[in-house]
Amino acid sequence: MVEMQEDGSIRLEIRYEGGDAESHQIDMTALGESLQGFGRIYAVIGHFAATGQYAKQMQALSVKTYAQEAEPKCFSVGALLSFATTSGWFQGLLPAVITAVTAYVLHRCSGNSEEMRHLRELLEQQYGKDQKMMERMMDTIDRLADGLRPSVRKSVAPVGSTCDRIDLYANGDRHQTIDQAVKDAVMSSEDEQLIGERPYSIIISEMDYDRRTCKIRLTDEDLSSSLDEDGHPPRINAVITDPAIEMEGNAYLQAFMTRKPITVKAKATLKDGDITRLYISDSA
Template sequence: MMELQKDGTIRLEIRYEGGDAEAHKLDMAALGESLQGFSRIYAVVGHFAATGQYAKQMQALSVRTYAQEAEPKCFSVAAIMSFATNSGWFQGLLPSVITAVTAYVLHRCSGNKEEMKHLRDLLEQQYGKDQKMMERMMDTIDRLADGLRPSVRKSVVPVGSSCERIDLYAEGEKHQTIDQALKDSVMSSVDEELINEKTYSVTISEMDYERRTCKVRLVGDENDDSLDEDGLPPRISGVITDPAVELQGNLYLQAFMSQRPLDVRAKATLKDGSITRLYISDTA
């Protein structure tokens, strides 16, 4: 059974196999996206395992992942997961919980429910017949997994283009393989869903008064840390249904001209866990 190191760390390895990786090289752009994805996945999952909580913002996480120099073989990145705190939620089971939740995140994003049973079995070992606590943990993990969808999509980018698969190791034991089938499932499109109205903080980068449409960038807690080619949060299409947009000097125009963030009330459509469109009804 995997155990936490005496220095409070877990040793990880992300091994890219086949394709370009056989010559100890990998496409740099694909590798960069993949490591960004794994960095967030491991940090969020590690924070949950240490505290029992789901935190979205990187600065709020109590776990950090660090790359280390690796021995030459295929193409691999050695890493360590370092814990700033451990509340004892999964005392003695931390490495096992991390690998199980990581697998759950990957397979929930791919829609493979059969691979999700191991995590529930592990939680039953921890909480026994306390079904209330079990359901609370599973609900938190489901929200965590859904929030990590963009990071999962980044992590699998090299598969099929620069390598044949990615093997994940913890404490020297392989615990997960990401192959073309898993990547295709993760990357496949799903129908958009509409979520209830809430407050978003946005910057408006483009406006069309005739059509009442705009382009916005999310700022604050709703931004999932993904960036476009210009190093900015990606632009999202918006439809402004608020009649105030027709008034001279309205708040939308002021925000557009000044490029300052504006809090708005909006419904959002989601696709693959990411916001694709905002229907803006009012300012907040």
């Protein structure tokens, strides 16, 4: 449970994991772009949580985000949300609203609406059956999320280039992970939707071992309604994020060599109801 500090602030941490970050270092250009994005995201969301209003101009915000020194673990940046004023819109729920709205903004920008339920539950806890107020707040949050799209794109810059993922913490509790699947969905200009992790049965038909990418065909109920010119299910691009890919004789390489089906856990992007890409995190 994320709580306010005694001084009325909220302590945050942006933790960059994997890649260069494993050596406690990170590309400065990507880091600078990412921190600019997160700085605006947290300031705008914090202002909304404190006042119930969406302010576009930085000078109008009642919340400031400060970078703080953090102990080296992977590569992390400590941050502090400091509130100039609060109006009691979310009395007692301020930290929870900030983490919930942050999650909603990230998922809305990546085409994933799963966080809507948790956010609505918090608003219902605050406003009960006042549907008019609920809809007003959700409309404000939607406009806020759409306005923050450029900042979200900046915030994910290091993923895939100098780190594997970004974990967001509030008062020591991790509340969000941004991986390659989320970044690609955020950066995509197409009308795609990112869905959560689940099992898939696949056949690996092509593999780039160095880049951890492959082409696969689905073998179960997730098959596309369309077939290719040879009458086969279409091949789908996939990214293997599972660290086990580095091990000799791993399950993915064995599946590729034998052309036998393998069950994997993966996130997927959808377009017009069809799977367009898999992000494989584990093998069964």
